[in-house]
Amino acid sequence: MSTETLTNVLAKSKSPYLLQHKDNPVAWQEFTPSTISLAKQLDKPIFLSSGYSACHWCHVLAHESFEDPDVAEIMNRYFVNVKVDREERPDVDRVYMTYLQATSGGGGWPMSIFMTPNLEPFFAGTYFPKGRFKALLLRIAELWDEDREQCEAMGQGAVEQLKEMSGSSNVAESLTSILSSSPPTKIYTQLLRLHDTRYGGFSGGGSRSNGPKFPSCSMTLEPLARLASYEISEQIDRDKCREMGMKMIRGIWRGGIHDWVGGGVARYSVDERWIVPHFEKMLYDQAQLITGALDFALLSNSSEEEDDDHCQSLQDDRKVCFDLASDILEYTLRDLQSPEGGFWSAEDADSANEKGKKSEGAFYIWDKKELDEVLGEDAEVVGYLFGVKEGGNVDMQHDMHGEMTGKNILYQAKEYAEVAAKFDKTDDQVRGIIKNSMVKLKERRDKRERPGLDDKILTSWNGLMLSALAQAATKLPDTYPVKEQCLAAAEKIVSFIRERMWDEHKRELARSWREGKGPGGQTDDYAFMIRGLLDLYEASGKEQHALWAIELQLRQDELFWDEQGGGYFASAPDEHVLVRMKDAQDNAEPSAMSVSLHNLSRLSLIASNEYEKYEKKAEVTYLSIGEELKQMPRAFGYSACGLMDLEWGYREVIIIGSPSDPLTRRYLNLVHTIYAPYQVIIHIDPSHPPKALAEENDVIKSLIQGMINEVSLRICENGTCGLPIKDIEEAKKVLGVE
Incomplete structure (x- = not known):
């Protein structure tokens, strides 16, 4: 030829x-x-x-x-x-x-x-x-x-x-040997060193960082949330951990990396101040930031013992976290959800500018003259808050090709109080002006050519979004209207994946969908979907989600488990892929291995009749990456989170009661709105008992058989279930809520 x-x-x-x-x-x-x-x-x-x-x-x-x-x-x-x-x-x-x-x-x-x-x-x-x-x-x-x-x-x-x-030469001797090396303390020490104390976030330069900065979660927000919550070591300052996480979230929220006009967050910031983004928007970033923000919102719950100033600071932190989660949810549901229910993958960084030439960020940046034209008398207030300049506000060193010369990126350059004082307005008046102005700017921006849309639907990323939606449906306050859409959107993801991307006969997931199925699914497709299904089960109480998670875990084990070295290969055998690698190290997404570890621990309680099987697989998987966890735990941050959960101790919270009963709703709200990643929630509705799931869990079976129609909450730990609790204040004490 x-x-x-x-x-x-x-x-x-x-x-x-x-x-x-x-x-x-x-x-x-x-x-x-x-x-x-x-x-x-x-x-x-x-x-x-x-x-x-x-x-x-x-x-x-x-x-x-x-x-x-x-x-x-x-x-x-x-x-x-x-x-x-x-x-x-x-x-x-x-x-x-x-x-x-x-x-x-x-x-x-x-x-x-x-x-x-x-x-x-x-x-x-x-x-x-x-x-x-x-x-x-x-x-x-x-x-x-x-x-x-x-x-x-x-x-x-x-x-x-x-x-x-890709071999298994670094298998650790035991979980004890891994734990004795104190991965959490090492992660804390490294994050403390890399933390930008001025602008928040983490990168190689630490407090003198020049960027880039990524909104990473599995390597930063997830470990920091646990380090802030668990009493692990006297060497770890828990308040400092929460402070580092919140400073990063605040930096993202205030920065140009956050799309103030249309919502959502860009892939990363090229500068240290979170101002100049690399404008592409990825579904996996949106999903992980939703869950990360919700975690820190729950960590910012205040108690009656807090002084007024500290209590107000915590309330402010909660609002920023909930605002960020809500903002991203509104963007993804509006712009990334397909009509059939699956979520598209990404929006491009490039689009045509006013001259018709493709350039990075053209859709998002503003000429001051255009802002003045659109906003009229409010332009001065908006421009002052967002650092708008006549000649543009983008530093030349962060604009390699000169594509943003003379343009402005909207970022919060001033505090609302400063703006209010300058223009002799109240804080609420300024916020009202900003809110109305963003609506006007969105109407104008929507007339521009949109960035390219990657409209393929990836199973793995939809699994991450499924988790985000399920958690938002239970953790986001009712004052955020987008909350009402979350549970239905999560259910639509499951329906789409099950109907379009799951082969019932072969019991296999497809990797992607675009005008039909793409290649075969990989480990992360199974792992991320299992996690999403478990989150949706806890949010909805519908046993079919837990049952499909159990089935997917079985199939993941059959397709990807490494019988020799333990852990999971990233893909099924393929003669044209010369080396069968393992996806163990966290990056922009958590690794399939780390998510699987969490799934196995949760399934050991939800499907507790197979407790030993799940626990053994989890242990062998930890051992397969044991030396890496000892030497460089931050790169395996979400796996280290699983170790922290195990060491802290998992618990089941079982609630019996009709969803329409006020006490049942109070119990569910209580358990969903405390930060407890070591917790598995099982809700038994007496009118629709989970009979199929009961075949996987003898505790559920016994509770169904002996059930009386009375609302109760009980906690099961270390194989033992406590007495039923029928009072909300007593439940708070037992759950450790102050």
Whole structure:
């Protein structure tokens, strides 16, 4: 087969990212067995480019190089060129990203990999400017032609190293040995060192950080919430932990990373003050920030013993947390939920500016003249609060391509009290002006070209959103109107996934949906959906959600469990994925391994007839990453959270009573609005007892059999259930609510 027969085949793809490249002069192929066979037949090296639809630098590389006929001609002459959507094929991406990180000390997207026809990588990078990329293509082609044996030897050596890295040589001796190394204290020490005391958040420079800053949860907010709540060590200042978490949440809320006009939060901030965002919006960030904000809202409950100033400070913190969660919920339900109920993946950073040219942030930034025109007499108040300047408020060092010159990003530059004093208004009047102004600005902004939408539906990210919605349905105060939509939206996710993305016959989840099913599901698809289903079970009391979670856990164990080393492989076996990796380290999302650990602990109580099975799997999984938990626990932060929960002690809270009974509602509200991640909530409605779930839990079965029609709450710990409690004040004491 000659080079001329290769053409760009991406028009046949369903991936939004791949479709962005369907008109490139590059003869892109998809990562399929036929493509790999083709590379072998042509005896050419493979250039693999991995990215995702909302990736700004992926677009830059495409515009500079992949759309250039001269660059494309070189690529087509010397390589078989393969495009991978890393969100649809994380198994492929993970292998080569691990190689990239090992060889360069860093990673990111776009990921650029050169490999043999046998898929063995021998050179890797990320974004290359056009001149460097063109020179690199020619140099790699020359190297392949003149010293192919060296390329193959490098590739084979890389694969062997990857296999060693994915092995199970670091299994810990026992849970006791892991706990004795004090992962929580190490996490606290590291976060304290990396904490930006001025602007909040965490990055390499600590208090002198220059950015970037990420709204990470599994590595920051989740551990900090537990460290603030649990009495773990005298070395850990619990108040400081809550303070660090709140400073980060406040920084995000006040910053330009938060979309003041339309809601939601951008992928990250390029600067230390949270002002200049990388404008793409990812579903997984929205979901995790909702749950993180809700956790810190519950941590900010005040007691009668607090002094008035401290009590007011806690109330202010709660409001910021609830405002952020509500803001993100309104955005996701309005702009990311498909009509069928699943949630789309992301909105792009780029869109057309007023001149019709695609640029980053064009949809979100403002010329002062336009603000004045839209807001009229309120423009001065709004401009003062949001730091608006005639010549724009974006620092040149944070605008590499000059795309935001003369423009303004809205961020809270002043306190409301300062604005009120300057304009001789009350605080409430200023807030009213801002609220009305945001409505006007949204009406104007909606006339602009919207950023591109990645409208594929990922099972894993929908699992994260399912958790967020379920928790918001129970934790968000009734004063936030969006709360009313949350439970129904969560149920719609489950219906969509079950009807469209679950194969009842094969008992398997699909990874994605866009005009039909995408590739097969991976470990995180199962793990994140199980967590979401357990959260929805606790929020709704509907046993079918717990039962499907049990079924998915069984299937996850069958497909991904590592019989030799313990823990879960990230993907099912695939002959074209040379190394079967494990997803154990937290990043922008929690790892599938860490979420599975929490799921197993919760299932050991909900489906307690299999307690030993779940507990044993959890223990073996902890041991499989034990040395990493000892040496670098922050990178495994959500797994460390699971250890903290275990050490603190799990409990079941069982409530018997009709949902319509006022006391039942008070009990449910009480248990849902205290911060207790070590708690499993089981609600038994006498009129609709969970008979199927009772077959998985003998405690539930015995309570149903001996049930009397009287509202009660009881706590079960260490295999023993306490006496029924029939008084709300007594319940507060037993639950540790002050």
